[in-house]
Amino acid sequence: MFLLNLERVISRYSILLGKLSALLFILLLLNVFYDVLMRYVFNDVSIGMQELEWHLYAAIFLLGIPYGLATGGHVRVDLFYERLSIKGKAWIDLFGCILFLIPFAVLVAYYGVGFATEAFKLGETSGDPGGLPYRWIIKAVIPFAFFSIAISGIGMLLRCINAIRGLSKAGFDHEPIQH
Numbered sequence: 761m762f763l764l765n766l767e768r769v770i771s772r773y774s775i776l777l778g779k780l781s782a783l784l785f786i787l788l789l790l791n792v793f794y795d796v797l798m799r800y801v802f803n804d805v806s807i808g809m810q811e812l813e814w815h816l817y818a819a820i821f822l823l824g825i826p827y828g829l830a831t832g833g834h835v836r837v838d839l840f841y842e843r844l845s846i847k848g849k850a851w852i853d854l855f856g857c858i859l860f861l862i863p864f865a866v867l868v869a870y871y872g873v874g875f876a877t878e879a880f881k882l883g884e885t886s887g888d889p890g891g892l893p894y895r896w897i898i899k900a901v902i903p904f905a906f907f908s909i910a911i912s913g914i915g916m917l918l919r920c921i922n923a924i925r926g927l928s929k930a931g932f933d934h935e936p937i938q939h
Contacts, residue, residue, distance in 0.1 A: 763918050781824040830912050
């Protein structure tokens with residue numbers, strides 16, 4: 761029962777990041793609308809607003825990955841996977857998490873901390889006039905997102921263990937994942 765509860769807590773965290781990603785998407789839409797309006801109606805361009813577009817896009821993408829993992833929306837090669845039993849699918853996902861997902865996410869997160877810290881210490885800003893200051897903020901999203909991907913990977917690992925133990929079919933047999 762402990763593993764099921766821990767899986768649900770991690771899943772809620774990943775779902776929260778998905779909601780944050782959706783909110784950032786709305787902000788991106790407003791930003792693009794503003795940018796287009798200013799450019800074509802008022803003939804005015806803001807480098808800062810254009811840079812904010814790719815900052816928001818990067819954050820949306822990076823924070824949406826844990827949500828995709830938690831809800832089973834990530835990409836798989838389904839050549840054999842779809843024909844397997846629930847336990848077979850769980851074993852494949854379990855090994856994928858242990859061998860690929862979690863080590864890669866932890867590695868990128870670990871090195872991303874130094875990347876963001878260096879940008880903070882240097883006071884890195886945009887190289888373009890009128891660009892955004894505080895480049896470290898978007899760079900800090902990288903390790904945060906990858907640590908969150910690792911946490912979501914642990915949730916996926918727990919979901920696999922629970923499925924192998926016969927405690928849950930969520931995410932493997934077209935049964936919705938509990939949030």
